Amino acid sequence: MRIWLDGALRDVDGAKVSVFDHGLTVGDGVFETLKAERGRPFALTRHLERLTRSARGLGLPDPDLDEVRRACAAVLEANPMERGRLRVTYTGGVSPLGSDRGEAGPTLIAAVAETPRRPDTTAVVTVDWVRNERSAVAGLKTTSYAENVVALATAHRAGASEALLANTVGRLCEGTGSNVFVVLDGELHTPPLASGCLAGITRALVLEWSGAKETDLPFEALAEAQEVFLTSSLRDVQAVVRIDGRELAGAPGPVTAEAMRLFDAAAGADLDP
Numbered sequence: 001m002r003i004w005l006d007g008a009l010r011d012v013d014g015a016k017v018s019v020f021d022h023g024l025t026v027g028d029g030v031f032e033t034l035k036a037e038r039g040r041p042f043a044l045t046r047h048l049e050r051l052t053r054s055a056r057g058l059g060l061p062d063p064d065l066d067e068v069r070r071a072c073a074a075v076l077e078a079n080p081m082e083r084g085r086l087r088v089t090y091t092g093g094v095s096p097l098g099s100d101r102g103e104a105g106p107t108l109i110a111a112v113a114e115t116p117r118r119p120d121t122t123a124v125v126t127v128d129w130v131r132n133e134r135s136a137v138a139g140l141k142t143t144s145y146a147e148n149v150v151a152l153a154t155a156h157r158a159g160a161s162e163a164l165l166a167n168t169v170g171r172l173c174e175g176t177g178s179n180v181f182v183v184l185d186g187e188l189h190t191p192p193l194a195s196g197c198l199a200g201i202t203r204a205l206v207l208e209w210s211g212a213k214e215t216d217l218p219f220e221a222l223a224e225a226q227e228v229f230l231t232s233s234l235r236d237v238q239a240v241v242r243i244d245g246r247e248l249a250g251a252p253g254p255v256t257a258e259a260m261r262l263f264d265a266a267a268g269a270d271l272d273p
Contacts, residue, residue, distance in 0.1 A: 004072075004075050004109065005109050006109075007108075009074050009075070018094045022091055022093060023089065023091025026099055029107075029142065030060070030089075030143065031090065031142075031143055032047040032048075032051050032087070032088045033233050034233055035083070035236075036076055036085075036086045037083050038082060039076045039077065041086055043233075044069070046272075047201060048063075048069070050141065050199065051088060052065070054140040054142065057137065057139075057140040058092075060090065060106055061106060068108065072088065075111060085113050085114075085115040087111050087112070088109070089108070089110075089143065090106055091106060092106060115234060118234060118238055120239060120252065120260075121238070122241065123158075123160040124161070124164050124240050125162075125164070126165075126219070127151050127154055127164070131165050131167045131196040133173070133194065133195055134168070141198060151163040152176045162230060163175060164222065167196045170218060172191050177232055178230040178231060178232040179200040179202070180229075180231075181228065181229050182225035182228050184221065185226075188211070188212040188213065189212060189213050189221075190212055190215070192215070194216070200231055200233075202232055206259055206263060209266050210262055212259075222243055227251065227253035236267070237256070
């Protein structure tokens with residue numbers, strides 16, 4: 001495997017990041033995960049725009065997007081595969097042991113790993129932990145992912161692939177690595193960004209292509225929804241067949257199936273929508 005690190009492709013054994021890198025010591029970094037098929041990344045421009053927004057939210061310098069594009073192209077060419085998870089990581093760089101940043105400048109990493117296509121349906125669980133919609137990093141895609149690791153492990157122990165969370169005021173928010181859509185009385189809804197959820201790339205495209213509504217919903221809406229689906233860069237649109245102990249018979253339902261169809265058609269027609 002070949003990895004891009006700070007301006008050049010390197011063999012995986014030679015791609016070394018300092019133990020004093022702020023991304024390691026305090027989680028001071030941002031990242032993007034992209035779907036890549038046959039060496040071509042999907043929605044790269046949107047991902048780079050969000051990478052910049054996240055970096056600015058942490059007070060990091062804007063990433064050099066030309067370099068990020070070169071890095072993505074280089075690792076995809078160096079590591080040919082049918083379907084890949086392309087990861088771009090951008091951190092505060094070498095810094096003192098503590099929250100203060102150093103003067104060395106950011107670290108940029110791009111790597112890709114093979115990943116299978118997701119199943120059309122999945123199970124989810126709800127968890128008691130919440131998203132803080134008033135956090136300094138709300139809505140930013142940061143490398144501080146420990147609470148997602150804990151929640152996702154809980155989902156896996158319950159035989160599910162995702163955990164869904166409310167925010168601090170009990171409104172529906174998101175999954176650990178996905179956005180959530182629900183069908184209520186035949187209409188498609190997803191939580192607004194004010195809920196504290198991530199501005200997902202696939203979420204935005206589904207909103208544009210399906211006509212779904214951004215709606216402030218109680219967490220209990222999950223128990224009332226006729227259909228539920230998840231979106232993310234690697235899931236695309238994935239129907240939920242079980243929430244906790246409740247089966248959603250016939251998933252994907254008609255609204256979800258149409259969202260899946262619309263997404264597949266539009267994404268297939270434009271790799272950088």
